[in-house]
Amino acid sequence: MSTKQVVRPKIRSFICVSAHPEGCAAHVREQADYIRAQKPLRNGPRSVLILGASTGYGLASRIALAYGCRAATLGVFFEKPCENGRPASAGWYNTAAFESNAHRDGIWAKSLNGDAFSEEIKERTISLIKKEMPKIDLVIYSLASPRRVDPATGITHRSVLKPVEKPFSSKTLDTDKHVVEEITISPASEEEVADTIKVMGGEDWLLWMNALDEAGVLAEGCNSVAYSYIGPEVTWPVYKNGTIGRAKKDLERAARAIDALLKIHRGRAFISVNKAVVTQASSAIPVVPLYIALLFKVMKQHNLHEDCIQQVWRLFSTQIYNDNFLDFDEAGRVRLDDWELSKAVQEEVFSLWPSVTTENLNELTDYAGYQNNFLKLFGFGIPEIDYDAEVEIDVPIALA
Numbered sequence: 453m454s455t456k457q458v459v460r461p462k463i464r465s466f467i468c469v470s471a472h473p474e475g476c477a478a479h480v481r482e483q484a485d486y487i488r489a490q491k492p493l494r495n496g497p498r499s500v501l502i503l504g505a506s507t508g509y510g511l512a513s514r515i516a517l518a519y520g521c522r523a524a525t526l527g528v529f530f531e532k533p534c535e536n537g538r539p540a541s542a543g544w545y546n547t548a549a550f551e552s553n554a555h556r557d558g559i560w561a562k563s564l565n566g567d568a569f570s571e572e573i574k575e576r577t578i579s580l581i582k583k584e585m586p587k588i589d590l591v592i593y594s595l596a597s598p599r600r601v602d603p604a605t606g607i608t609h610r611s612v613l614k615p616v617e618k619p620f621s622s623k624t625l626d627t628d629k630h631v632v633e634e635i636t637i638s639p640a641s642e643e644e645v646a647d648t649i650k651v652m653g654g655e656d657w658l659l660w661m662n663a664l665d666e667a668g669v670l671a672e673g674c675n676s677v678a679y680s681y682i683g684p685e686v687t688w689p690v691y692k693n694g695t696i697g698r699a700k701k702d703l704e705r706a707a708r709a710i711d712a713l714l715k716i717h718r719g720r721a722f723i724s725v726n727k728a729v730v731t732q733a734s735s736a737i738p739v740v741p742l743y744i745a746l747l748f749k750v751m752k753q754h755n756l757h758e759d760c761i762q763q764v765w766r767l768f769s770t771q772i773y774n775d776n777f778l779d780f781d782e783a784g785r786v787r788l789d790d791w792e793l794s795k796a797v798q799e800e801v802f803s804l805w806p807s808v809t810t811e812n813l814n815e816l817t818d819y820a821g822y823q824n825n826f827l828k829l830f831g832f833g834i835p836e837i838d839y840d841a842e843v844e845i846d847v848p849i850a851l852a
């Protein structure tokens with residue numbers, strides 16, 4: 453079967469099931485170019501483990517550290533290679549492009565594709581670090597997954613995006629039909645709350661850090677960061693106070709436990725609360741895409757717009773690897789959502805919120821920007837790419 457074909461977006465609900473290899477490579481290049489244009493990090497990490505390294509915030513972190521201070525990065529993710537004439541997933545193509553550029557530029561980079569929640573991947577990661585890398589001085593936890601098999605019990609837990617205790621009704625945007633409508637989401641059962649905590653809470657991050665510590669692969673002064681979100685009050689019933697918010701609370705519990713562990717090595721662990729961006733994970737959350745479309749409009753008008761790469765660069769250059777070190781909020785978290793949640797931005801977003809309808813969606817919000825961003829996640833809508841041309845879809849990654 454030929455592995456050259458014309459690849460077009462195939463959108464199914466809030467996901468695109470095809471990905472364009474050259475478009476993904478262009479998106480990775482654009483992020484690397486942004487970092488190359490910044491002043492290099494003076495005392496950045498040398499050896500970094502990124503869990504969830506192939507898309508969104510994890511990929512941006514990987515690019516920022518490889519190009520911001522030539523850090524060696526080991527990326528772990530769960531992506532699909534090209535199979536049976538079907539293109540690989542976007543994260544696969546992103547990684548293939550990142551690695552081939554990094555190797556060309558003399559920057560060490562290796563990847564493991566598999567289930568980061570499993571003991572097997574933890575063991576393979578540790579053995580690779582022991583053989584090939586200096587001890588790890590930064591661990592980034594950026595997994596976003598709908599399910600997790602608990603390695604202790606073999607039970608599969610599925611996360612849900614639901615309110616807790618009470619039903620929640622709100623305006624939302626159906627990004628498939630481009631329609632603004634009302635939705636009502638029923639509250640999660642106790643079991644669903646517990647399952648979501650199992651998947652997106654802190655248990656696995658703690659398992660990783662304990663395993664890395666016990667194997668003796670963490671360097672003196674090793675730091676670890678996991679990403680979280682809080683957002684505006686209008687999304688709280690389904691986000692901050694919903695099932696995912698419960699999981700994020702649990703992530704904070706894990707951050708405190710890991711911080712205590714890393715302090716022994718003169719390092720620290722903390723949560724970075726990032727801004728809302730379009731990623732595969734955020735496009736699945738009810739209400740959030742409409743809010744992001746409005747947020748983009750307002751933040752672009754105020755010249756405050758950021759995507760993953762600008763956010764993580766702000767994290768590394770002004771927080772973790774800044775001489776003054778971290779500027780924590782009252783709960784010990786770094787706040788990269790400060791511009792998003794500023795009074796001026798929020799007041800403007802919510803003065804527009806009640807008036808948005810299907811008819812004025814493109815006028816009142818930056819839905820076009822939202823859609824561009826969404827397509828770009830899968831390598832589409834990039835001006836320099838010829839989408840009518842056949843491309844090689846079987847792009848290899850030299851997996852470890």
Ligand code: NAD
Pocket residue numbers: 503504505506507508509510528529530531543566567568569593594595596597598679680681725726727728729730731732733734
């Ligand atoms: P994403 O969907 O772009 O990335 C998820 C990553 O996890 C991918 O690399 C994927 O391959 C990997 N992954 C998923 N399941 C895996 C598994 N079982 N084993 C190995 N790898 C697996 O998501 P994202 O939006 O970048 O989210 C990353 C983190 O950032 C999450 O904690 C999320 O809550 C947080 N965050 C996101 C936003 C946002 O607006 N998107 C805002 C703030 C914080």
